[in-house]
Amino acid sequence: MLPWSSVPVPPVAGSAPPLRLFDTATGELRPTAPGATARMYVCGITPYDATHLGHAATYLAFDLVNRVWRDCGHDVHYVQNVTDVDEPLLERAIRDQDDWVVLAMRETALFREDMEALRVLAPRQFIGAVEAIPEISELVGKLLAAGSAYRLDDPEFPDVYFDSSATREFGYESGYDEATMRRLSAERGGDPERPGKRHPVDALLWRMARDGEPAWDSDLGRGRPGWHVECTAIALNRLGTQIDVQGGGSDLIFPHHEFGAAHAEALTGVHPFARHYCHAGMIGLDGEKMSKSRGNLVFVSRLRADGVDPMAIRLGLLAGHWRSDRAWEPGTLRAAQARLAAWRDAVRLDAGPEAHDTVARLRTHLADDLDTPNALAALDAWADEARGHRGRDRDAPALVRAAVDALLGVAL
Ligand code: 5CA
Numbered sequence: 001m002l003p004w005s006s007v008p009v010p011p012v013a014g015s016a017p018p019l020r021l022f023d024t025a026t027g028e029l030r031p032t033a034p035g036a037t038a039r040m041y042v043c044g045i046t047p048y049d050a051t052h053l054g055h056a057a058t059y060l061a062f063d064l065v066n067r068v069w070r071d072c073g074h075d076v077h078y079v080q081n082v083t084d085v086d087e088p089l090l091e092r093a094i095r096d097q098d099d100w101v102v103l104a105m106r107e108t109a110l111f112r113e114d115m116e117a118l119r120v121l122a123p124r125q126f127i128g129a130v131e132a133i134p135e136i137s138e139l140v141g142k143l144l145a146a147g148s149a150y151r152l153d154d155p156e157f158p159d160v161y162f163d164s165s166a167t168r169e170f171g172y173e174s175g176y177d178e179a180t181m182r183r184l185s186a187e188r189g190g191d192p193e194r195p196g197k198r199h200p201v202d203a204l205l206w207r208m209a210r211d212g213e214p215a216w217d218s219d220l221g222r223g224r225p226g227w228h229v230e231c232t233a234i235a236l237n238r239l240g241t242q243i244d245v246q247g248g249g250s251d252l253i254f255p256h257h258e259f260g261a262a263h264a265e266a267l268t269g270v271h272p273f274a275r276h277y278c279h280a281g282m283i284g285l286d287g288e289k290m291s292k293s294r295g296n297l298v299f300v301s302r303l304r305a306d307g308v309d310p311m312a313i314r315l316g317l318l319a320g321h322w323r324s325d326r327a328w329e330p331g332t333l334r335a336a337q338a339r340l341a342a343w344r345d346a347v348r349l350d351a352g353p354e355a356h357d358t359v360a361r362l363r364t365h366l367a368d369d370l371d372t373p374n375a376l377a378a379l380d381a382w383a384d385e386a387r388g389h390r391g392r393d394r395d396a397p398a399l400v401r402a403a404v405d406a407l408l409g410v411a412l
């Protein structure tokens with residue numbers, strides 16, 4: 001698929017400290033240590049509805065990772081998928097008597113527009129599950145050949161499952177106990193109750209064709225891929241056997257990223273698949289996680305249509321820490337709009353307080369597990385002083401504008 005487009009990011013004067021991020025697998029805040037090329041895979045949308053502020057917050061968090069790494073001089077190889085065939089999409093299409101392909105195309109196009117408006121840097125590769133079906137089925141074939149997967153003994157639907165005991169380390173990514181895994185597997189697309197599986201949490205790799213469902217021919221028999229292996233194949237085939245960051249929201253910790261890691265490791269023998277597993281907090285509304293199934297959504301496209309400046313949306317979502325579950329409230333947007341106006345006023349002045357120190361603080365806070373609340377506070381302080389006409393540095397406004405643009409992605 002074509003990714004969206006994004007403008008190049010010019011370098012900003014000064015030097016940047018290395019990025020430290022919290023890793024779910026080890027439970028530690030650790031430095032990222034990419035080579036010349038940093039490799040990041042972020043799970044993309046399932047395009048059956050418009051992009052809401054929860055999705056946007058997650059993509060903004062990883063956009064900052066991208067921006068901070070670039071600021072450190074790395075080339076960033078960023079890959080994102082689109083789950084353009086899966087249960088929720090097919091169910092929505094049936095409910096609305098829509099063609100699932102057209103529904104997915106329409107929502108993916110809207111997502112692209114939203115990401116562009118929010119100034120999220122485009123991934124280098126943006127890959128739909130449908131276009132990746134040959135490589136996914138090939139990977140499932142290899143897992144079967146290696147004994148890491150098995151066919152269910154079901155004469156009607158001999159689907160293929162991953163054997164969760166295929167790697168010794170299974171469970172290391174989430175750290176969850178078996179009861180939690182079982183519960184989350186049932187809640188998030190798994191089928192722990194299905195008879196004949198070696199272990200209840202074992203994840204579907206290949207679903208044999210059912211009447212009325214889309215299916216593709218492959219050596220495994222006509223069918224379609226499971227969800228987790230889609231991301232494994234897309235990531236492995238483009239980024240290689242070990243990546244720097246596997247990203248997504250915290251609802252992907254289990255089963256999605258646990259199985260993604262286990263599939264890759266069973267195949268390659270390289271552990272861990274990702275050096276950092278990074279999970280963004282959930283955005284909520286009225287005390288509940290914002291989710292398509294609950295219907296309590298604020299869409300990015302709705303706010304844009306209402307004339308809200310996407311830069312205010314961006315600042316509103318960055319005002320909280322990326323890993324904390326947090327609410328989007330009317331006050332969140334109002335505060336962001338006021339902040340945006342104040343920063344814009346300040347960078348339009350002819351002069352301001354010397355800003356190298358402010359930019360250094362911005363970099364230090366971002367390098368510290370993307371501490372945007374403190375990064376934004378450092379800029380507030382500079383903008384307040386500038387607006388109080390307490391500075392004579394004629395280069396400062398342009399420097400702040402360039403740093404806010406490159407590092408926070410906010411165009412002033
Ligand atoms: N297609 C899969 C990933 S391969 C998927 O989870 N799609 S999604 O459309 O449901 O979610 C897209 C991304 O947004 C995921 O990283 C998910 O964790 C994140 N996300 C979903 N809801 C929220 C929320 N309320 N707050 C923050 N992030 C969210």
Ligand code: ZN
Nearest residue numbers: 043044231256
């Ligand atoms: Zn994924």
